[in-house]
Amino acid sequence: MSGTSPALQPPADAVKPVRHPDAPAPGEPLGAHYGQCFGCGGDQPHGLHLVARAGDGVTVTAEFTVQPAHQGAPGLAHGGVLASALDETLGSLGWLLRTIAVTGRLETDFLLPVPVGTTLYLEAEVTAVAGRKIYSTATGRVGGPDGPVAVRADALFVEVKVEHFTDHGRPEEIRAALDDPDQVRRARAFEVNP
Numbered sequence: 001m002s003g004t005s006p007a008l009q010p011p012a013d014a015v016k017p018v019r020h021p022d023a024p025a026p027g028e029p030l031g032a033h034y035g036q037c038f039g040c041g042g043d044q045p046h047g048l049h050l051v052a053r054a055g056d057g058v059t060v061t062a063e064f065t066v067q068p069a070h071q072g073a074p075g076l077a078h079g080g081v082l083a084s085a086l087d088e089t090l091g092s093l094g095w096l097l098r099t100i101a102v103t104g105r106l107e108t109d110f111l112l113p114v115p116v117g118t119t120l121y122l123e124a125e126v127t128a129v130a131g132r133k134i135y136s137t138a139t140g141r142v143g144g145p146d147g148p149v150a151v152r153a154d155a156l157f158v159e160v161k162v163e164h165f166t167d168h169g170r171p172e173e174i175r176a177a178l179d180d181p182d183q184v185r186r187a188r189a190f191e192v193n194p
């Protein structure tokens, strides 16, 4: 069973999302926004190492393979890890809008158990925008990009300023990210923005 709560129904004044003219081209890898990110960071040993690509319109696709460190029950992915994969994929839609946004609400349906070693094929799309509120939906399929849906989610992301991160993050990590001599990495740590 799945159903979206009223909190995730776009209001009457919501508009269709607009792909930013400088959004990455369809098929272009989005890359990690921060090396230590649990979702996409290459320097995060127990992370998902999720790889996302821009799609058409305001969509992205992504893949992640469930590792032994991601188990809940023996040999099965932990539900929170699968929710993280959906959240990360939905979060990467910010690259298409060129908007910095964080998850306000994430509603998840777990439809099939997902064994360790499985690759989850994820797809996410922005469905509506109302002011700072960004409504989106995602699926994770198994067995291939057209396989059965194992997990799905609806989400509300809320646009924030970069100070959301710099004011609230632990000072050690903020300082390290701001001191990164690589200008692109420095910007990407906080902004889902090329």
Ligand SMILES: CCCCCCCC(=O)SCCNC(=O)CCNC(=O)[C@H](O)C(C)(C)COP(=O)(O)OP(=O)(O)OC[C@H]1O[C@@H](n2cnc3c(N)ncnc32)[C@H](O)[C@@H]1OP(=O)(O)O
Pocket: 007, 008, 033, 039, 087, 088, 091, 092, 101, 102, 103, 104, 105, 131, 132, 133, 156, 158, 160, 189, 190, 191, 192
């Ligand atoms: C760099 C990006 C990496 C991406 C990684 C993947 C994404 C993530 O996991 S981000 C991390 C997890 N998320 C967070 O830590 C966010 C924590 N929450 C917050 O900081 C705040 O609650 C925040 C920013 C969401 C909203 O606060 P604030 O900016 O004060 O806005 P606020 O006025 O409360 O809400 C704005 C609108 O959103 C709505 N809204 C906010 N939260 C929710 C919610 N949970 N459910 C429904 N609606 C909500 C409000 O009702 C309001 O609507 P309206 O404009 O119609 O009145």
